[in-house]
Amino acid sequence: MNVLILGSGGREHAFAWKVSQSSLCKKLLVAPGNAGTAQIGTNIEIGVNDFDKIKDLCLSEEIDLLIVGPEDPLVNGIYDFFQEDEKIQHITVIGPSKKGAQLEGSKEFSKEFMVKYGIPTAAYQSFTKDTLEEGNQFLETLSPPYVLKADGLAAGKGVLIPETLKEAKISLKEMLGDAKFGDASSKVVIEEHLKGIELSVFVLTDGISYKILPSAKDYKRIGEGDKGLNTGGMGAISPVPFADRFFIEKVEREIIKPTIKGLVEEDIDYKGFIFIGLMVENGNPKVIEYNVRMGDPETEVVIPRIKSDLLNLFRGIGNGSFSEIDFDISEEVAATVMMVSGGYPESYEKGKKMSGFEDVEDSLLFHSGTKNDGDKVVTNGGRVLAITSFGKDINEAVNKSFKNAEKINFEGKYYRKDIGFDL
Numbered sequence: 001m002n003v004l005i006l007g008s009g010g011r012e013h014a015f016a017w018k019v020s021q022s023s024l025c026k027k028l029l030v031a032p033g034n035a036g037t038a039q040i041g042t043n044i045e046i047g048v049n050d051f052d053k054i055k056d057l058c059l060s061e062e063i064d065l066l067i068v069g070p071e072d073p074l075v076n077g078i079y080d081f082f083q084e085d086e087k088i089q090h091i092t093v094i095g096p097s098k099k100g101a102q103l104e105g106s107k108e109f110s111k112e113f114m115v116k117y118g119i120p121t122a123a124y125q126s127f128t129k130d131t132l133e134e135g136n137q138f139l140e141t142l143s144p145p146y147v148l149k150a151d152g153l154a155a156g157k158g159v160l161i162p163e164t165l166k167e168a169k170i171s172l173k174e175m176l177g178d179a180k181f182g183d184a185s186s187k188v189v190i191e192e193h194l195k196g197i198e199l200s201v202f203v204l205t206d207g208i209s210y211k212i213l214p215s216a217k218d219y220k221r222i223g224e225g226d227k228g229l230n231t232g233g234m235g236a237i238s239p240v241p242f243a244d245r246f247f248i249e250k251v252e253r254e255i256i257k258p259t260i261k262g263l264v265e266e267d268i269d270y271k272g273f274i275f276i277g278l279m280v281e282n283g284n285p286k287v288i289e290y291n292v293r294m295g296d297p298e299t300e301v302v303i304p305r306i307k308s309d310l311l312n313l314f315r316g317i318g319n320g321s322f323s324e325i326d327f328d329i330s331e332e333v334a335a336t337v338m339m340v341s342g343g344y345p346e347s348y349e350k351g352k353k354m355s356g357f358e359d360v361e362d363s364l365l366f367h368s369g370t371k372n373d374g375d376k377v378v379t380n381g382g383r384v385l386a387i388t389s390f391g392k393d394i395n396e397a398v399n400k401s402f403k404n405a406e407k408i409n410f411e412g413k414y415y416r417k418d419i420g421f422d423l
């Protein structure tokens with residue numbers, strides 16, 4: 001098969017790494033990709049939202065399968081764009097339809113979906129500019145901290161958790177009245193604050209049947225001890241120790257099955273990943289959010305633990321044999337440690353020369369923000385490189401990654417040395 005992957009992060013490098021191992025893979029393209037994907041496939045300088053150019057590329061390269069990494073093109077309807085065009089509708093697109101992508105693209109849509117299908121989630125109400133006063137009144141009925149979510153996509157920044165009622169009211173006014181997140185906050189979901197431990201569960205589905213992928217926990221804050229500013233993710237561990245077979249069975253019964261049932265009943269075409277963010281208190285999971293793609297850096301620990309041929313599973317999604325394909329997961333623990341640019345998640349410099357790749361032993365390197373500059377690899381983003389290792393337990397796995405992180409050098413490099421500390 002000829003495969004095109006859309007995106008340029010560690011997630012896409014991990015997909016490329018896995019797909020390239022399949023005997024079914026004839027040609028592998030990544031758009032736009034990074035210095036890591038360039039080692040195993042061909043990078044093409046096309047943006048993930050440039051549907052016309054993506055179509056032309058699919059035709060000229062005779063692509064059979066399109067794997068969509070990030071949420072943006074999904075929310076913008078890339079699946080439907082392919083479905084509606086006779087010339088490219090034979091191509092299997094891994095990612096949901098535009099309607100399905102609303103599970104991530106609209107917080108209100110996803111909350112309504114959860115309520116309708118009896119999926120446990122935080123109590124909520126949504127408000128617009130015209131109902132700002134009602135929003136303030138709703139805030140008064142809640143106890144702190146408060147959770148305010150911009151309805152639309154806001155590059156991962158649309159959730160505010162103010163500590164006091166006063167701050168919450170100011171934030172609500174900024175979001176609705178002053179368009180703090182542009183159009184994305186023309187509607188705001190206010191919800192009950194949940195307590196507990198967060199983890200994520202991932203599902204691959206053809207819209208009818210599904211396979212439960214390994215669970216993972218990511219570390220969102222920049223600082224050790226989970227302090228400081230939010231980032232895209234500084235590391236991840238899979239599996240999550242408390243997510244044992246019984247817990248996952250509960251998640252399957254209470255969340256995954258009703259989610260798939262909802263997709264079927266709402267007539268939503270969904271061939272792709274569902275990322276279910278959970279908050280767990282006393283063993284009871286509630287959904288914080290759906291994402292309609294894999295997580296980054298969660299992919300860098302989840303995908304390496306899949307022993308089965310991922311491309312064969314994707315092919316099965318396209319030809320209807322998905323439910324019959326075996327699916328095996330490694331028992332080993334995987335850990336990934338994200339190396340980032342100095343200053344990230346605030347301003348940082350790019351173009352720093354990287355070295356030490358050849359000294360790395362016993363880890364997988366997934367490039368996040370890198371590019372080739374002549375014969376050198378240079379930094380090209382805030383998150384630069386995910387170092388993934390396996391072990392019999394979390395300690396063994398993370399320690400391999402830490403050791404290799406010492407060997408990789410670039411000016412201003414930083415990584416958290418406590419990934420997995422709380423598990």
Ligand code: AMP
Binds near residue numbers: 159192288289
């Ligand atoms: P989201 O973008 O929906 O994942 O939210 C970002 C982060 O905010 C989550 O990873 C949680 O840590 C936190 N969060 C979101 N909703 C809630 C909630 N209802 N209760 C507690 N924390 C929440």
Ligand code: GLY
Binds near residue numbers: 298
């Ligand atoms: N690591 C969180 C995300 O990909 O949304």
